[in-house]
Amino acid sequence: MTGTQPATAGPRGDSVRSDLHVAFTPGDEALVIELHSRVAPYYGEAIDTQVRNVLATLGVGTGRVAIHDGGALPFVIAARLETAVRRAGLGGESRALPEAHPRPAPSTRDRLRRSRLYLPGSQPKIMVSAGLHGPDAVILDLEDSVHPAEKDAARTLVRNALQTLDFGAAERMVRINQLPLGLEDLDEIVPVAPDLILIPKVEDPSQVRAVDERITAIQERLGETRALWLMPILESALGFEHAFAVAQASPRVAALTLGLEDYTADLGVRKTPEGSESLYARTRTVNAAKAAGVQAIDSVYGDVDDTEGLLAWGRRSRDLGFEGMGCVHPRQIPVVHEAYAPGKEELTRAARIVAAFEAAKAEGRGVVSLGSKMIDPPVVERAVKLMGRARAMGLSVEEA
Amino acid sequence: MSAKTTWEVNAAGRKVPAEVNGAAQVPYRGVRAHEPSGRKAAPPVRSNRDYPADGDKRVPNLAAALKRCGLRDGMVISTHHHLRNGDRVALDALQTAATLGAKDLVWFPSASFPCHAPVIDLMESGAVHHIEGSMNGPLGDYCSTGKMRGLGVLRSHGGRWQAIQDGEVHVDIAVIAAPSADSFGNADGSHGPSACGSLGFALADSLYADRVIVVTDNLVPFPCLPWQIQGNNVDCVVEVDSIGDPEKIVSGTTRITRSPDRLRIAEHVARFVRDAGILREGFSFQAGAGGIALAFVDFLAPMMREAGVTASFVRGGSTRYLVKMLQEGLTRCILDGQTFDLDGIRSIASDPRHVPTSPFTSYNYHGKGNFASMIDVVVLGATEVDVNFNANVNTHSDGRLLHGIGGWQNCLFSGCTVLAVPSYRDRIPVIVDEVTTLTGPGELVDVVATERGLAINPRRKDLLEAVRGSDLPIRPIEEIKAEVEALCGGPPARPRLTEVPVAVIKWVDGTVIDTVWRVKG
Numbered sequence A: 001m002t003g004t005q006p007a008t009a010g011p012r013g014d015s016v017r018s019d020l021h022v023a024f025t026p027g028d029e030a031l032v033i034e035l036h037s038r039v040a041p042y043y044g045e046a047i048d049t050q051v052r053n054v055l056a057t058l059g060v061g062t063g064r065v066a067i068h069d070g071g072a073l074p075f076v077i078a079a080r081l082e083t084a085v086r087r088a089g090l091g092g093e094s095r096a097l098p099e100a101h102p103r104p105a106p107s108t109r110d111r112l113r114r115s116r117l118y119l120p121g122s123q124p125k126i127m128v129s130a131g132l133h134g135p136d137a138v139i140l141d142l143e144d145s146v147h148p149a150e151k152d153a154a155r156t157l158v159r160n161a162l163q164t165l166d167f168g169a170a171e172r173m174v175r176i177n178q179l180p181l182g183l184e185d186l187d188e189i190v191p192v193a194p195d196l197i198l199i200p201k202v203e204d205p206s207q208v209r210a211v212d213e214r215i216t217a218i219q220e221r222l223g224e225t226r227a228l229w230l231m232p233i234l235e236s237a238l239g240f241e242h243a244f245a246v247a248q249a250s251p252r253v254a255a256l257t258l259g260l261e262d263y264t265a266d267l268g269v270r271k272t273p274e275g276s277e278s279l280y281a282r283t284r285t286v287n288a289a290k291a292a293g294v295q296a297i298d299s300v301y302g303d304v305d306d307t308e309g310l311l312a313w314g315r316r317s318r319d320l321g322f323e324g325m326g327c328v329h330p331r332q333i334p335v336v337h338e339a340y341a342p343g344k345e346e347l348t349r350a351a352r353i354v355a356a357f358e359a360a361k362a363e364g365r366g367v368v369s370l371g372s373k374m375i376d377p378p379v380v381e382r383a384v385k386l387m388g389r390a391r392a393m394g395l396s397v398e399e400a
Numbered sequence B: 001m002s003a004k005t006t007w008e009v010n011a012a013g014r015k016v017p018a019e020v021n022g023a024a025q026v027p028y029r030g031v032r033a034h035e036p037s038g039r040k041a042a043p044p045v046r047s048n049r050d051y052p053a054d055g056d057k058r059v060p061n062l063a064a065a066l067k068r069c070g071l072r073d074g075m076v077i078s079t080h081h082h083l084r085n086g087d088r089v090a091l092d093a094l095q096t097a098a099t100l101g102a103k104d105l106v107w108f109p110s111a112s113f114p115c116h117a118p119v120i121d122l123m124e125s126g127a128v129h130h131i132e133g134s135m136n137g138p139l140g141d142y143c144s145t146g147k148m149r150g151l152g153v154l155r156s157h158g159g160r161w162q163a164i165q166d167g168e169v170h171v172d173i174a175v176i177a178a179p180s181a182d183s184f185g186n187a188d189g190s191h192g193p194s195a196c197g198s199l200g201f202a203l204a205d206s207l208y209a210d211r212v213i214v215v216t217d218n219l220v221p222f223p224c225l226p227w228q229i230q231g232n233n234v235d236c237v238v239e240v241d242s243i244g245d246p247e248k249i250v251s252g253t254t255r256i257t258r259s260p261d262r263l264r265i266a267e268h269v270a271r272f273v274r275d276a277g278i279l280r281e282g283f284s285f286q287a288g289a290g291g292i293a294l295a296f297v298d299f300l301a302p303m304m305r306e307a308g309v310t311a312s313f314v315r316g317g318s319t320r321y322l323v324k325m326l327q328e329g330l331t332r333c334i335l336d337g338q339t340f341d342l343d344g345i346r347s348i349a350s351d352p353r354h355v356p357t358s359p360f361t362s363y364n365y366h367g368k369g370n371f372a373s374m375i376d377v378v379v380l381g382a383t384e385v386d387v388n389f390n391a392n393v394n395t396h397s398d399g400r401l402l403h404g405i406g407g408w409q410n411c412l413f414s415g416c417t418v419l420a421v422p423s424y425r426d427r428i429p430v431i432v433d434e435v436t437t438l439t440g441p442g443e444l445v446d447v448v449a450t451e452r453g454l455a456i457n458p459r460r461k462d463l464l465e466a467v468r469g470s471d472l473p474i475r476p477i478e479e480i481k482a483e484v485e486a487l488c489g490g491p492p493a494r495p496r497l498t499e500v501p502v503a504v505i506k507w508v509d510g511t512v513i514d515t516v517w518r519v520k521g
Helices: A040-057 A074-087 A124-128 A148-164 A181-192 A205-222 A237-241 A242-247 A260-269 A275-292 A309-322 A332-339 A342-360 A377-392 B060-066 B089-101 B117-125 B136-143 B157-165 B200-208 B260-276 B291-307 B322-329 B344-351 B461-466 B477-488
Strands: A008-009 A020-030 A034-035 A061-069 A115-118 A135-142 A169-177 A194-197 A229-234 A256-259 A294-298 A325-327 A368-370 A374-377 B007-009 B015-017 B076-079 B103-110 B128-131 B152-154 B173-178 B211-216 B238-241 B286-287 B313-315 B332-335 B353-355 B379-381 B385-386 B417-420 B447-450 B452-456 B497-506 B513-517
Touching: A008 A074, A020 A034, A020 A074, A034 A040, A040 A061, A040 A074, A061 A074, A074 A124, A074 A148, A115 A124, A115 A332, A124 A148, A135 A148, A148 A169, A148 A181, A181 A194, A181 A205, A194 A205, A205 A229, A205 A242, A229 A242, A237 A242, A237 A260, A242 A256, A242 A275, A256 A275, A260 A275, A275 A294, A275 A309, A309 A325, A309 A332, A325 A332, A342 A368, A342 A374, A342 B353, B007 B513, B015 B497, B015 B513, B060 B089, B060 B211, B060 B238, B076 B089, B076 B211, B089 B103, B089 B117, B089 B173, B089 B211, B089 B322, B117 B128, B117 B136, B136 B497, B136 B513, B157 B200, B173 B200, B260 B291, B260 B417, B260 B447, B260 B452, B291 B379, B291 B417, B313 B322, B322 B332, B322 B344, B332 B344, B344 B353, B447 B477, B452 B477
Parallel strands: A034 A061, A115 A135, A115 A325, A135 A169, A169 A194, A194 A229, A229 A256, A256 A294, B076 B103, B076 B173, B103 B128, B152 B497, B173 B211, B211 B238, B286 B313, B286 B379, B313 B332, B332 B353, B379 B417, B417 B447
Antiparallel strands: A008 A020, A020 A061, A368 A374, B007 B015, B447 B452, B497 B513
């Protein structure tokens, strides 16, 4: 067999759980499967059958497969096996997709995006129940959380996760790699219908357009019309200077966000918990986003144990005009939701303004007033928007 | 097991032997069906005549003590497990007995730990015949693969008291490791370099054994205060350099799980306790030192603060989380069965509201009530639960012995029993059609809480009614099972077991609820 070589995929070791190691040696002899599994008494036969099916789908009928399994779910087994086969130089254009979970309804441009839960693309275990924790979005990450040598493996694993896992009501986001590698990610990811793509380290609108064009080409080839939004991430001094152009670069852009680790490094300043060094970048992001009519989404708060700090950060972020932020652990989700929820007084006031507006409309008056104060139209508009968002958050606006 | 063993099918539908290690057995008859008769067992009458008038019962070493206690072949030697995986005394006692030439001993620990694995060598050499007590790790594998000569007998903490009290197990020599003791034999667990808190598991042994040896590494002048073991029951006292490794006796600090799924389970359970109206002034609960149970306590405390309620008592395994509640005034007292961390030790040694208890007060079913059944809610674990809420805590799903019963069976009698379990572990679903081993009947299990939702036993219409309208994910157990099986790639294959018994599981009343079978291979 020419152009092929032995290859491996997946983590190896006795402490591996919910994942597996695959060693594949191409050859001309009849297929040999050597299986060591923690769950062999219960799923040994199922694994053997699955391995044969996956290899058949990939056009592999010979060679030797050695598996050390720490109780991986079937979508993980399929992904690791496919990665090993591709690394060995086989598999061609075939894909060994797991059973499809019914696709949720397409996401909308202005949906609630308070929290997005980061899921490293190399760690299958935490993907499985991510949706249970109730984030507004999950973000399967192919970029910083994945070792450069494992990009292909993560891409396949994330693809299988999107195809088969139930993420509940969460919007399904993927952070691709920096271009040009990110464009290859799209080839694998777009066919399994994610809802939104995060583009890292955007400095120029042309990068957003390149992603848009690639997505459009793939979708046209598949005859797919499902909405697929973009969220560019600004992470450099230059990026923030181009914020407005980036936000406007494609009609797919639904939100603009930022990354502060690279930015503070770029500036040569220390990243502080309180964040004054990034205030300009953050307010610039908000302004550019609003000017382009898209959402402004904040970065993450890294200290998982500091709930108070997270709440304070989230509240300041909301006051600046952001509509959500990233979460690095599920326990941050309820705190973030609390931080971005309007306060009771704010809601009560908004409800009064809307009521006054409705009353004025009913009476045919052009001027809306609350008590002795006249209310300007933008104030009414903001109150209506706030009430709408509060309803989407499940807050009881009627009582307010 | 002799070829002529007869078998019976008990009230739970499980096949159990009519005889275990030569003693006739009563098959399980139902949760509250078995009616005991007769009188309690008692140790022989002793006389001051035979003990030193000055109360000094010290002997030079364990060998001298065992000889003085009349060590003979076939004796039942008991130890307690308050020193957990740091214990040095149980193994020392058995090895010393072996050196003295004893054969066919029965080791009757209140639980065994991985540090006791060398007992395998004593079973191989013939010094120890078999173990009656929890077995896991290497001991569990030794028993599960049919290498042990006698049948293992697994009992709950309460069941162990019941077996001693009812005369089902006669302890010949009890060896009690004591973190503090005086030369008369008064002993305490909450002070000394090897402090472990409560000594409750050793109490029955001290009361009912023919002979009692106290082993300590912290001999204090008479009187040892407070005393949890009374010297009047003790035959001799042995002073040693060390009874255990303090780092393995208690954890420096117990930690809450960081697993998002387990935190979610714990939070659900806490919210359930609140929403079902169990959390109210004067309520009581029990939660152990497992990751989910600790997190449950941490979620419950702020809910109690918010509701402005105080618990009348909580039951340990005590940890710093319970101690914090006591100090804050969220509970009136801690009734402590075993003490898991340094904060627990400090608290039990200094706070009169933190009380050591024994399996007699807490768990024994053959008494005039016990604390476990007075508890409003208890949070427990399990390895498997079936769709009828029957649960297994003893064996892996492949049939190998994994855990002892601990207080688990006894706690099932609480007002509300919650099994807090992940919906699957390493691809193996926790909710199954039929449990591999039956440790507790489903009629006593009220809620199964997983990260995918809470299943309430349909028998508990009151609980279903109480949480109606709550935003908790309350779901039928079959639905959770189906969802997990879809994720795991179908239901798991059934374990392949032999027809050869290796151990039996006792119910709290001494009847046999199930048999553990030898695993293949």
